[in-house]
Amino acid sequence: MKIHIIGAGAIGGTLGARMARDGHDVTLVDADEAHVRAIQEHGLHIEGPVDDFTVRVPAITPDELPASIDRAIVAVKSLHTASAAALLRDRLAPEGVVLTVQNGLTADTLVEAVGRERILCSFVNIGADVLGPGRVLQGNVATFRVGEIDPGPITDRAREFADALPYAEATDNVLGYLWGKEVYGAMMWAGAVSDLAIAETLERPEYRPLMTALSEEVLAQAPVRVEGFDGFEPDDLPGSFDRLAAFNRRSAKTHSGIYRDLMVRKRKTEVDEVHKDIQGPIFDRVVEMIHDIEEGRRTCEVANLDELAAHVDRVRA
Ligand SMILES: NC(=O)C1=CN([C@@H]2O[C@H](COP(=O)(O)OP(=O)(O)OC[C@H]3O[C@@H](n4cnc5c(N)ncnc54)[C@H](OP(=O)(O)O)[C@@H]3O)[C@@H](O)[C@H]2O)C=CC1
Numbered sequence: 543m544k545i546h547i548i549g550a551g552a553i554g555g556t557l558g559a560r561m562a563r564d565g566h567d568v569t570l571v572d573a574d575e576a577h578v579r580a581i582q583e584h585g586l587h588i589e590g591p592v593d594d595f596t597v598r599v600p601a602i603t604p605d606e607l608p609a610s611i612d613r614a615i616v617a618v619k620s621l622h623t624a625s626a627a628a629l630l631r632d633r634l635a636p637e638g639v640v641l642t643v644q645n646g647l648t649a650d651t652l653v654e655a656v657g658r659e660r661i662l663c664s665f666v667n668i669g670a671d672v673l674g675p676g677r678v679l680q681g682n683v684a685t686f687r688v689g690e691i692d693p694g695p696i697t698d699r700a701r702e703f704a705d706a707l708p709y710a711e712a713t714d715n716v717l718g719y720l721w722g723k724e725v726y727g728a729m730m731w732a733g734a735v736s737d738l739a740i741a742e743t744l745e746r747p748e749y750r751p752l753m754t755a756l757s758e759e760v761l762a763q764a765p766v767r768v769e770g771f772d773g774f775e776p777d778d779l780p781g782s783f784d785r786l787a788a789f790n791r792r793s794a795k796t797h798s799g800i801y802r803d804l805m806v807r808k809r810k811t812e813v814d815e816v817h818k819d820i821q822g823p824i825f826d827r828v829v830e831m832i833h834d835i836e837e838g839r840r841t842c843e844v845a846n847l848d849e850l851a852a853h854v855d856r857v858r859a
């Protein structure tokens with residue numbers, strides 16, 4: 543199958559490079575012209591503890607997309623989902639399929655553009671960073687599940703994508719994994735207001751009540767059975783923090799994509815899209831802090847995490 547990957551950054555680049563190396567017919571599509579030019583000229587380089595290779599793979603900017611597309615993977619940050627959806631609206635073939643590999647419940651935006659029956663969802667926990675034009679760090683190997691948006695038996699098209707993608711398995715409960723990621727993601731959002739490494743925010747005893755309360759707040763909103771992954775088990779939060787800390791200690795991606803957007807790339811995060819999925823007295827406060835950092839009223843520092851911990855004490859008093 544011929545696959546266009548819309549958004550060839552950290553995750554799209556990692557998946558696309560590995561698929562191209564495995565012989566799949568992949569075209570990378572990215573809005574960052576310098577990144578596209580570097581891939582065209584030198585190939586896409588994957589580095590880090592997992593692998594080190596350069597692969598030649600076709601790369602184009604969105605204006606060069608063909609008129610018809612059969613299979614697409616959307617790997618843009620969720621605030622750019624609508625722009626990716628607009629590219630697909632009139633191009634996706636009648637029997638075409640779009641797979642989102644984004645964090646959050648972004649499928650709704652794609653559904654509006656191409657219809658529910660042409661969407662597949664996934665949960666990806668691989669950690670990756672764009673290091674520069676044409677260079678991506680793959681920090682680890684982690685859980686990757688592909689499935690239909692609605693519960694039901696695993697379909698052939700979910701299996702087809704899972705077979706083509708690295709590390710992926712098909713699931714009949716992708717929403718359960720995505721909600722697990724919403725819980726884990728909430729921990730990442732809280733941790734990103736500081737400059738601590740992910741592992742440290744999960745390890746430090748003074749932040750355990752915050753991480754527990756936040757996780758419980760998100761778990762209570764999940765409309766499906768939440769799945770565990772990479773050490774996270776929804777029924778054992780204390781053990782989950784220990785295991786997720788150990789999992790992150792083993793990864794070369796020390797800080798979340800959220801922290802990198804705030805402090806390295808100095809750009810707006812996905813927080814407003816995630817805030818559509820989850821709300822509550824603790825997460826709402828995290829969102830306010832992220833806005834403060836985005837808008838220059840704060841910087842990422844441990845004092846913010848201490849403030850969140852004190853907020854939880856007040857909310858829970
Ligand atoms: N990085 C990670 O470790 C993980 C990320 N995720 C999720 O995966 C998704 C992608 O994240 P990530 O790979 O980190 O993001 P990146 O910013 O690294 O990559 C996204 C790329 O998409 C480009 N882009 C934006 N809009 C368009 C468009 N309309 N058409 C084509 N390209 C476009 C961006 O260009 P420009 O920079 O110019 O905007 C950028 O190069 C997010 O939802 C994230 O939460 C999930 C698991 C792990």
Ligand SMILES: CC(C)(CO)C(=O)C(=O)O
Nearest residue numbers: 667668669670798799800
């Ligand atoms: C922290 C991580 C890698 C967890 O998968 C993530 O989703 C991100 O940085 O966006």
